[in-house]
Amino acid sequence: DTGVSQDPRHKITKRGQNVTFRCDPISEHNRLYWYRQTLGQGPEFLTYFQNEAQLEKSRLLSDRFSAERPKGSFSTLEIQRTEQGDSAMYLCACSRGLSNQPQHFGDGTRLSIL
Amino acid sequence: KNEVEQSPQNLTAQEGEFITINCSYSVGISALHWLQQHPGGGIVSLFMLSSGKKKHGRLIATINIQEKHSSLHITASHPRDSAVYICAVGGSNYKLTFGKGTLLTVNP
Numbered sequence: 001d002t003g004v005s006q007d008p009r010h011k012i013t014k015r016g017q018n019v020t021f022r023c024d025p026i027s028e029h030n031r032l033y034w035y036r037q038t039l040g041q042g043p044e045f046l047t048y049f050q051n052e053a054q055l056e057k058s059r060l061l062s063d064r065f066s067a068e069r070p071k072g073s074f075s076t077l078e079i080q081r082t083e084q085g086d087s088a089m090y091l092c093a094c095s096r097g098l099s100n101q102p103q104h105f106g107d108g109t110r111l112s113i114l
Numbered sequence: 115k116n117e118v119e120q121s122p123q124n125l126t127a128q129e130g131e132f133i134t135i136n137c138s139y140s141v142g143i144s145a146l147h148w149l150q151q152h153p154g155g156g157i158v159s160l161f162m163l164s165s166g167k168k169k170h171g172r173l174i175a176t177i178n179i180q181e182k183h184s185s186l187h188i189t190a191s192h193p194r195d196s197a198v199y200i201c202a203v204g205g206s207n208y209k210l211t212f213g214k215g216t217l218l219t220v221n222p
Contacts, residue, residue, distance in 0.1 A: 031208065033209060033210075035210075035212075037155075040214070041214055041215075042118075042200055042202070042212030042213050042214045042215050043157075043200075043202075043210075043212045044212070045209045045210065045211065048208075048209055056209065089155050091155070091157065093157075095208065100144055100145045100162065100164065100204065100208065101162075101208075102147065102159040102162045103147070103159060103208075103210065104159065105149075105156065105157035105158070105159070106156075107154070107155050107156045108155035108156070108157075110155065
């Protein structure tokens with residue numbers, strides 16, 4: 001169990017640029033979740049995958065956001081044409097695909113839009 | 115009204131004190147999670163429970179399904195317990211809905 005790895009840890013970019021984050025979950029954890037957390041708030045659900053299938057997307061995930069998990073292992077979250085309101089911590093979590101398992105979180109990617 | 119409400123928002127205690135953080139929720143759940151978040155972002159799962167009570171070291175979590183309420187207790191608090199404690203509830207698809215968190219500061 002090597003833990004959940006997220007890359008990069010920090011990303012600073014100008015408004016309008018595209019950014020991509022990567023999450024490497026614990027191997028054999030076939031559920032993968034993306035959450036977003038703004039300062040002083042709890043995380044909010046964005047989307048989740050069961051293996052390579054994206055099963056649910058939040059209304060928070062506008063058309064500028066896309067997530068993939070092409071081989072059912074690592075996942076990427078891309079934000080196109082970033083806006084200042086996208087500044088947040090983006091958290092990835094994973095769990096085994098059985099009924100009710102604890103979720104294991106990565107350390108997150110902190111995005112700052114200038 | 116948020117689906118998950120925590121209280122208090124901020125809590126300051128002296129080392130050794132008994133601490134209680136409360137969580138109320140308004141939706142049906144399959145499990146409730148207590149999480150710990152240290153500065154810098156990392157989140158650690160402390161407990162996942164759907165009934166009764168769980169204990170791990172100095173931490174105790176309880177849940178009352180009928181009242182839709184859970185509590186996290188810390189006995190003999192220590193400065194290293196200082197963190198944000200987050201309550202989250204999971205539904206049938208296991209995605210989590212989070213409270214805003216309780217910032218705990220334990221002074222030596």
